[in-house]
Every structure is written in structure tokens, then in C-alpha cells.
Amino acid sequence: MIKLTMPDGSIREVASGITAYEVAKSISHGLAKKVLSAEINGEVWDLTRPITNDSSFKLLTWDDDGGASTFWHSSAHLLAEALENLYPGVKFGIGPSIDNGFYYDVDLGDYQLSPEDLPKIEKEMLSLASQKNTYERKEVSKKEALAYFEEKGDEYKVELLEDLQDGDITFYSQGNFTDLCKGPHIPDTGKIKAIKLLNIAGAYWRGDESRKQLTRIYGVSFPKKEALNEHLERLEEAKKRDHRKLGAELGLFMFSERVGAGLPIWLPKGEALRRRLEDFLREEQERRGYQAVRTPHIGKKDLYETSGHYAKYGEDSFQPIQTPKTDEEFLLKPMNCPHHCEIYAHLPHSYRDLPIRYAEFGTVYRYEQSGELHGLTRVRSFTQDDAHVFCTASQLKGEFLEVLDLTLYVFRALGFEDFTAQISLRDSENPDKYIGSESNWVAAESAIIEASKEAGIQTITEYGEAAFYGPKLDFMVKDALGRSWQLGTIQVDYNLPERFDLTYIGEDNAKHRPIMIHRAPFGSFERFIGVLTEHCAGKFPLWLTPTQIILLPISNVFNDYAKVVQSALAKEGIRVEIDERHEKIGRKIRDAEVNKIPYMAVLGEREMKENAVAIRQQGKGNIGTFSIEEWTKSMKKFAAISQD
RNA sequence: GCCAGUGUAGCUCAGUUGGCCAGAGCGACUGAUUUGUAAUCAGUUGGUCGGGGGUUCGAAUCCCUCCACUGGCUCCA
Numbered sequence: 001m002i003k004l005t006m007p008d009g010s011i012r013e014v015a016s017g018i019t020a021y022e023v024a025k026s027i028s029h030g031l032a033k034k035v036l037s038a039e040i041n042g043e044v045w046d047l048t049r050p051i052t053n054d055s056s057f058k059l060l061t062w063d064d065d066g067g068a069s070t071f072w073h074s075s076a077h078l079l080a081e082a083l084e085n086l087y088p089g090v091k092f093g094i095g096p097s098i099d100n101g102f103y104y105d106v107d108l109g110d111y112q113l114s115p116e117d118l119p120k121i122e123k124e125m126l127s128l129a130s131q132k133n134t135y136e137r138k139e140v141s142k143k144e145a146l147a148y149f150e151e152k153g154d155e156y157k158v159e160l161l162e163d164l165q166d167g168d169i170t171f172y173s174q175g176n177f178t179d180l181c182k183g184p185h186i187p188d189t190g191k192i193k194a195i196k197l198l199n200i201a202g203a204y205w206r207g208d209e210s211r212k213q214l215t216r217i218y219g220v221s222f223p224k225k226e227a228l229n230e231h232l233e234r235l236e237e238a239k240k241r242d243h244r245k246l247g248a249e250l251g252l253f254m255f256s257e258r259v260g261a262g263l264p265i266w267l268p269k270g271e272a273l274r275r276r277l278e279d280f281l282r283e284e285q286e287r288r289g290y291q292a293v294r295t296p297h298i299g300k301k302d303l304y305e306t307s308g309h310y311a312k313y314g315e316d317s318f319q320p321i322q323t324p325k326t327d328e329e330f331l332l333k334p335m336n337c338p339h340h341c342e343i344y345a346h347l348p349h350s351y352r353d354l355p356i357r358y359a360e361f362g363t364v365y366r367y368e369q370s371g372e373l374h375g376l377t378r379v380r381s382f383t384q385d386d387a388h389v390f391c392t393a394s395q396l397k398g399e400f401l402e403v404l405d406l407t408l409y410v411f412r413a414l415g416f417e418d419f420t421a422q423i424s425l426r427d428s429e430n431p432d433k434y435i436g437s438e439s440n441w442v443a444a445e446s447a448i449i450e451a452s453k454e455a456g457i458q459t460i461t462e463y464g465e466a467a468f469y470g471p472k473l474d475f476m477v478k479d480a481l482g483r484s485w486q487l488g489t490i491q492v493d494y495n496l497p498e499r500f501d502l503t504y505i506g507e508d509n510a511k512h513r514p515i516m517i518h519r520a521p522f523g524s525f526e527r528f529i530g531v532l533t534e535h536c537a538g539k540f541p542l543w544l545t546p547t548q549i550i551l552l553p554i555s556n557v558f559n560d561y562a563k564v565v566q567s568a569l570a571k572e573g574i575r576v577e578i579d580e581r582h583e584k585i586g587r588k589i590r591d592a593e594v595n596k597i598p599y600m601a602v603l604g605e606r607e608m609k610e611n612a613v614a615i616r617q618q619g620k621g622n623i624g625t626f627s628i629e630e631w632t633k634s635m636k637k638f639a640a641i642s643q644d
Numbered sequence: 645g646c647c648a649g650u651g652u653a654g655c656u657c658a659g660u661u662g663g664c665c666a667g668a669g670c671g672a673c674u675g676a677u678u679u680g681u682a683a684u685c686a687g688u689u690g691g692u693c694g695g696g697g698g699u700u701c702g703a704a705u706c707c708c709u710c711c712a713c714u715g716g717c718u719c720c721a
Binding site for chain 2: 199244249261309312370373491552555592
């Protein structure tokens with residue numbers, strides 16, 4: 001007999017060798033039908049795997065993370081089986097579950113898979129699923145496993161096997177398909193009731209650009225048909241939030257083929273919104289002791305050779321600009337920091353001057369690969385809300401905390417509660433990727449880790465994600481379609497002060513090296529506004545939105561009255577428009593609603609007589625009639641930044 | 645940069661076994677309607693079919709090439 005500790009803490013005595021499925025059945029038939037896998041001592045297991053030791057025990061259903069991922073992983077195997085039936089000789093890379101579904105990377109030889117093939121594959125998968133084939137686990141020796149895949153001619157699986165330890169290798173089979181896999185899987189294919197293959201993409205084998213590109217098929221599956229429909233509806237909903245679509249609809253920004261790919265152009269409404277954000281941050285930074293500076297958009301190539309950026313990125317950047325003079329080359333600036341280092345170096349500094357904080361909304365230019373461009377979130381020209389803090393070693397942690405506080409203040413003011421703070425450290429296996437001394441790296445990494453801990457933020461640590469000159473703390477948020485983007489960033493840099501030979505005179509009257517912190521709470525205005533647009537589905541906070549209220553005269557007769565109301569509101573700094581078109585009120589309201597203008601004022605006979613406005617709130621409808629004066633006051637209050 | 649897909653009017657989209665002057669809805673414009681809380685009616689206008697080259701008697705449709713966009717991969721100071 002063995003003891004199973006259930007999630008509620010109770011203990012079940014069962015015969016050794018019992019399976020999780022048998023335990024589920026002994027609890028209830030309904031549960032046995034729903035259960036997909038089990039968590040045994042924190043590890044997700046097949047339901048059919050015998051349990052032989054005392055264990056903690058938890059049954060996983062679709063609603064548990066482990067349950068859905070098991071389900072999707074099994075769906076990937078089903079996809080592979082269908083592909084093998086339809087395209088004999090297909091070779092397989094890897095086929096994992098992901099956040100929202102699964103994929104399989106396959107090599108179809110000369111066959112060019114197209115989206116039209118997907119329905120056929122879905123059909124085959126559903127037909128295989130209905131056979132209710134069980135997923136069978138089998139432990140195999142490395143020799144056996146290699147023999148199997150060598151015979152099959154699947155060099156990808158052979159390569160994967162070469163990295164595995166003998167005794168740690170399992171196969172899973174369902175129907176006529178066998179795959180190298182550590183599992184676990186759902187009991188049988190019959191649980192998979194709804195499948196949608198979403199798209200096809202190229203993916204380099206093992207993520208290595210120099211290796212063969214396989215065909216990746218993405219899909220999603222569900223235990224119920226309705227769940228698939230709901231999922232597809234959610235995807236449609238998300239597309240409506242896409243900042244590229246909303247940005248065009250709301251007239252925020254545009255792109256022009258003639259201006260160039262990845263070069264966003266800000267339209268009046270977008271610029272109005274952006275300017276508000278800039279002002280917001282500018283004022284906050286002034287309060288926090290930053291000094292604004294401004295530097296040119298180009299700099300001599302030598303500047304970036306000094307900084308090290310040219311050696312690292314020169315080849316992949318916009319190429320140097322020539323002048324009539326020979327041997328004179330300038331670069332479009334990809335970073336503001338070298339310029340700011342020159343400002344620091346301009347005068348000698350005492351330890352009494354530090355910390356010095358230079359801030360600039362600096363526009364930079366980076367030649368992003370053509371396939372990478374994406375709306376406002378990945379562009380070739382963008383403006384960083386940049387600043388560089390020069391401080392002493394003893395000030396580092398305090399400054400880091402101060403920057404962290406500013407970043408969190410900014411995020412909260414804009415309603416971003418759901419972000420991930422990522423600590424990016426070195427990849428210790430590739431030291432050549434980084435410049436700077438070991439001791440500096442250690443000091444910088446520990447400063448970030450400690451400050452994050454002290455600020456009490458939740459973090460995840462990623463090794464190998466550091467910048468080439470230092471570790472960083474990045475704030476990551478997801479867009480409408482679940483893609484993760486970096487917004488704010490804080491980076492400790494011991495390297496640039498070294499390269500630019502920056503110094504200060506210490507208490508001991510000797511020269512010392514300052515430490516530099518790069519930081520940008522928004523990251524860039526472009527990306528931030530892109531993500532913010534999706535975050536609020538185009539319904540921006542009142543203090544940011546380009547038009548705060550639109551006046552809707554019932555007929556032309558009341559246009560003059562509207563102008564009276566307009567000047568009263570405008571006088572208080574409220575951004576107000578009038579819809580003077582010769583249209584019915586229903587039409588004007590509809591257009592204002594579609595344009596997501598937060599407030600509408602309906603103005604007709606009744607309002608004019610009483611010097612009043614009948615207010616309607618976007619998405620909510622009529623909220624009442626107020627005197628002009630009363631409403632102006634309310635608007636002013638609502639539009640204050642502190643309002644959240 | 646790589647793989648796959650897409651590109652027709654300001655917007656959303658029809659239109660391919662290659663064949664009359666390339667269509668619709670919305671928008672815009674003009675006129676009528678003077679309107680009370682999510683689309684008033686009528687008329688008019690609008691397109692180098694992404695650019696260039698080729699095949700053909702004939703190309704939006706087939707081929708080549710470049711550009712842009714979409715979904716991924718790789719990259720991201």
C-alpha cells in the first residue's frame with residue numbers, strides 16, 4: 001500500500017501500482033471522464049502510469065494549466081500522425097504545447113504546404129481522434145530509440161536523441177504513430193473534439209538561423225466544439241483592438257511607402273495624444289531632478305566607435321552618411337547615450353555634483369530587419385524617453401530604486417497593472433558576447449537584483465538577455481494578440497563611462513569613474529502608444545485623449561449656441577470639437593461613439609434656453625443635463641491626471 | 645534577412661479555365677430634409693487593378709523582379 005496526499009491535505013491509502021485514472025474513477029465517474037492528466041509530486045504524469053511511491057496527488061482537468069497543456073501536447077502528436085498519413089516520409093522536429101495551443105515543426109521535403117492544405121489535415125486529425133486511440137508510454141534504451149529513428153530516416157529526432165541520457169528516454173504511440181517524447185499525454189485521442197489549424201510559418205531548426213528552415217504548423221484544439229468557437233471569437237475581438245487598425249481608424253498615425261517602411265508619421269490626433277504623454281513625463285522628471293538636454297540626430301562615426309556600438313551593430317545599421325569631405329562619416333544616431341556622455345565629459349565634475357541626470361526625448365534610428373517591422377511596436381525611427389543618470393557606486397542602488405519608482409508611477413498612472421519585470425543577466429556560456437570586466441558585471445547584476453527585491457516587484461530572471469554592455473531590468477507587457485513587448489527599461493552600465501573616460505573628483509581629491517544608468521520608463525513613445533492603444537481598446541484616459549468632448553447640435557440652428565459652449569470649455573483647457581454637419585442627431589451620436597470620444601453634449605432648444613448641456617458618455621449613454629458652468633468644472637476635474 | 649501568404653476606389657471587399665467600357669457597400673461631393681440620443685433620401689464623383697519587365701492578338705487574371713503589408717522564425721544597442 002502507498003499513501004497519496006490529496007490537494008485538500010487528506011490522505012488516501014491505495015495499492016501500489018495504481019494509476020491516477022483508477023483513483024479518479026474511485027472518486028466519481030464524472031471526474032474520470034473529465035480528467036486529462038495528474039500531478040504526482042509536482043510532476044505532470046499520464047493517467048495510466050502506475051504510481052508506486054507515497055506521493056502528493058492532484059488530478060488535472062481542462063481548467064488546470066497542466067491539463068490544457070497536456071491536451072495540446074497530445075494534439076500536436078495527433079497532428080503529426082495526420083501528417084504522416086497524408087504526407088508519407090514527412091520528418092518531424094519538435095511539437096510542443098504553447099500558451100494558446102500547439103505547433104509541430106515538420107520537414108515535408110519538396111512539398112510546399114499551403115494554407116489550403118490545413119482543412120484537409122484538420123479533417124484527418126478529427127477522423128483519427130474519433131478512433132479514440134490510446135496514448136501508450138514506453139521506456140526505451142537510447143540504442144533502440146536511435147535504431148528506430150535512423151531506420152525511419154528522421155534525422156531531426158536522431159539529433160534530439162543524441163543529446164539525451166540513456167535510461168531517460170520514452171516513446172509515446174497512438175494509432176500507428178510513434179514519437180520520441182517525455183510526455184505526459186491524455187488517455188486517448190477521443191477527448192479531442194474540436195481542432196483548428198491556424199497558420200503556417202517557417203521556423204529554423206533549433207532556432208538557429210544557419211540551419212534548415214522547417215515548416216511550423218500552429219493549431220489549437222478543445223474538448224468541446226463550443227470552446228473552439230469561443231476561442232475564435234476572442235481572436236476576432238483581439239484583432240479589433242489591434243493598434244494598427246485602431247490607429248488608422250482614430251487618425252493617430254500613418255505609414256507611407258514613399259517615406260519608408262517602419263517610419264511612423266504622426267497625424268494631428270496622434271501627436272496631440274503623444275504630446276500629452278511627453279508633458280506628463282517631462283513634468284514628473286523635472287520634479288525628480290532631471291535636467292533636460294537636446295542633442296543632434298547624427299553624430300560622427302568616431303562617436304559610435306568610441307561607444308562600441310559601431311563594432312557591434314554597424315553592419316546591420318543605416319550606413320554612414322558621407323559628406324563632400326573625404327574620410328568624414330556620420331551616423332544617424334541609434335542611441336542617445338554617447339551624446340550624453342559627451343555632455344558629461346564637457347566639464348569636470350565633483351562628487352558633490354552627483355548624481356547628474358540628463359533627460360532627452362531623443363529620436364533614434366535603427367535598421368530593423370524588414371521582416372521585423374510591426375505597426376508602432378517595431379519601427380526604424382522612434383523616440384525614446386531617454387535619460388542617463390551618472391552617479392557614484394554608493395549612490396547606485398538608491399538611484400536605481402528612484403528610477404524604479406518613477407517607472408512604476410508612470411505605469412500606474414496609465415493603468416498598466418499587468419506587466420512582467422524581467423531581470424536580464426549574462427549568458428555565462430557565451431562571455432564573448434559581452435564587453436566589460438567581470439567584477440563590474442557582478443556588481444551591476446547584484447545591484448539590479450537587490451533593488452528589485454527592495455522595491456517589492458515580482459520579477460522573472462532571464463539569462464543571456466542582458467545588453468552587451470550590462471544587465472537590465474525590462475518591463476514587459478503583452479499586446480492584444482498575446483505577443484510580449486518590452487516597454488520601460490533600466491540598465492546599469494559600467495562600460496560607457498570607461499570608454500568615454502568619464503570621471504569625477506572624489507572626496508579624496510582623486511579621479512573616480514562614475515556609473516551610468518540608462519533608463520526609459522515608456523521605452524519609446526511609439527511602442528508605448530501602440531501598446532496603450534490596445535490596452536484601452538482605443539478608449540484613452542480622458543487626460544490623454546485627443547478630443548475630450550464633442551458638441552452635437554440637434555440642427556444647424558443650434559450651431560451658434562454650440563460655439564458658446566465650445567468657448568466656455570476651451571477656456572478651461574478642455575479639448576472640444578463641434579459636429580456642425582447637417583445630419584440627424586442619431587447620426588452624430590453614432591459617429592462620435594464609433595470614434596470613441598469620451599463625452600458628447602447634445603445641444604437643442606431645451607439646452608439653449610437653460611444655458612445647459614445634455615451629456616452622454618461614450619459606451620454608457622445619457623448621464624444627465626448640466627449647466628455649462630457645472631459641466632465645465634466637472635470635465636476639468638475628470639481630466640486631471642490624478643484621476644484614475 | 646529567411647519561410648509562407650496578401651496587395652483591386654479614401655475604407656471594407658466582389659471580380660482568374662486570360663476576352664465587351666473593372667463592380668458593390670460605406671465614405672467624399674451636390675441637392676433635398678432643420679432633425680432629441682448608435683447610420684435620412686436622391687444624384688454625382690471616385691481605380692496607373694502595389695511598381696517595373698515579360699508571355700499573348702488580348703493580362704487585374706499567367707511568368708520574372710522589386711516594393712509594401714500580414715503570420716511566424718532569426719534579430720532587437
